[in-house]
Amino acid sequence: MSRLKRMAGQDPRAGFKAGGRDCGTSVPQGLLKAARKSGQLNLSGRNLTEVPQCVWRINVDIPEEANQNLSFGATERWWEQTDLTKLIISNNKLQSLTDDLRLLPALTVLDIHDNQLTSLPSAIRELENLQKLNVSHNKLKILPEEITNLRNLKCLYLQHNELTCISEGFEQLSNLEDLDLSNNHLTTVPASFSSLSSLVRLNLSSNELKSLPAEINRMKRLKHLDCNSNLLETIPPELAGMESLELLYLRRNKLRFLPEFPSCSLLKAEEEEEKELVLLSHVQFKPKTHCYSRINCVYSSMLFSYCKFISSAYKMNHLSEMELHVGENQIEMLEAEHLKHLNSILVLDLRDNKLKSVPDEIILLQSLERLDLSNNDISSLPYSLGNLHLKFLALEGNPLRTIRREIINKGTQEVLKYLRSKIKDDGPSQSESATETAMTLPSESRVNVHAIITLKILDYSDKQATLIPDEVFDAVKSNIITSINFSKNQLCEIPKRMVELKEMVSDVNLSFNKLSFISVELCVLQKLTFLDLRNNFLNSLPEEMESLVRLQTINLSFNRFKMLPEVLYRIFTLETILISNNQVGSVDPQKMKMMENLTTLDLQNNDLLQIPPELGNCVNLRTLLLDGNPFRVPRAAILMKGTAAVLEYLRDRIPT
Structure with missing residues (x-):
């Protein structure tokens, strides 16, 4: 009582x-x-x-x-x-x-x-x-x-x-x-906000903010900062002191430059090497002639070495990897000074700006995985872009003249491959190329040895081959291979000799083939982080794929799946699942909630008759794409508001 x-x-x-x-x-x-x-x-x-x-x-x-x-x-x-x-x-x-x-x-x-x-x-x-x-x-x-x-x-x-x-x-x-x-x-954010020391997510989007207080950098735990749809013209450089920041949304503002993040305190040796590169940066490139001079090749090589060096220094300083979304602003120029200090960035969204060019210093962004340049005024791309390890590159809506539309339509990897080939073509002299060819075994003449040695890629793509010749694997010899590209062939099964590379390979592209099943050869690649299987005839995945304990991204679009493969729910490292344009009729929200690393789920153009409300509990999702399914709710108006609005809508409809 x-x-x-x-x-x-x-x-x-x-x-x-x-x-x-x-x-x-x-x-x-x-x-x-x-x-x-x-x-x-x-x-x-x-x-x-x-x-x-x-x-x-x-x-x-x-x-x-x-x-x-x-x-x-x-x-x-x-x-x-x-x-x-x-x-x-x-x-x-x-x-x-x-x-x-x-x-x-x-x-x-x-x-x-x-x-x-x-x-x-x-x-x-x-x-x-x-x-x-x-x-x-x-x-x-x-x-x-x-x-x-x-x-x-x-x-x-x-x-x-x-x-x-x-x-x-x-x-x-x-x-x-x-x-x-x-x-x-809201027109202002009080400086006293900096005392909210436990804050992890702060959403200030769709207000009337013209500035942010510099004191905001004291929020040491802040991971997500959303300032979309405001009136911001500049961003305080102090934001670089926010060591935990992972997501920074600045879309639909009035920015004319990328945020001026100052560099971290680097070693003195770094600064000396940086000075050398600044001197070399005055060398004029001539992209319209499709030809680099010898000194430009030296510059590219030094720049590539420098970005690796500075990348390791940044990791030593424990900088968090982040996403920067600055689409729909008024940015006209990317300056090397700004790019130099964005080395730890994973996603850079620059769509719908006024960019006319991309500098060669883009190669400094060695952690970059997604780059969106859609709807700008870019007429040419630097060849150095091909040396980035991009998983997604958007170029639609640009008046590009130096790269054919048919190459762009083939997707990210083909664009990068083309840009890398131009570096090779414009680099060594003909005599040097002849020497390299003479030293190559006749059986390897069909294999891109340069890609194996320099880029660590085993590339045998777009050959319409039904089998991968032994000479392709023989060409690897004692070299380290991190990527395999066998896309755009007629393969009906996984090449058995891929097992030989199981200790090295992290990226595999088998898209645009005729695979109807996945064999064990793929499941033993213990270091695999990126797997592209789109445009095949797959309707299931083997349970053995559970052993891919490092897999982060899988692309299963344009196949014949009728449900999300069960094994994917047990690969807890997955961050991105792309399974659009299949026949998927259901997903299990309870199992998906256990996938705490999953941030992107693309279910567009499938056969989902309903979206389970419990899917709203998957709060780690940053991108949920549901367009093109026959369900009635959520309505299109909700979908247009974005992932956060969709998840909130679903959570509100969970029965209690």
């Missing part, structure tokens, strides 16, 4: 008023009864214009069943039942909340999104156990000062309101990890 006495201390009427008398049909008694047992109550989507008193007093009043039963079983002991800890009253028509909110001090989750609230009651300060507060999609113009009393708050969602400023003392929410202020009318 201690619980009743405690509640009686808060309200003198407690214990003398029967519950549920004012609820009518809006809150069934069975729902209240279940809530007393579980501590959770979901009243979402009930057209409520106010919260019934029986909800506020659920912890205070004696339930009706106490008056109906004189003998109680274990499940009917209402005096032992739990306090309400989770209350969901979203998707209603609430215009205000009363101070009776204080009668629910045990709440850890309060979800009131999608209502018509213009303010929050001052009694909210008494919810000292609150950890998650969702007040998104309302009409809040200001936050009560009392909200700063919620010291245990970890997640605060305020997107899609009418906020014009942030309350004083907001920095007192020292445990806050996830803060969403997107789609409001």
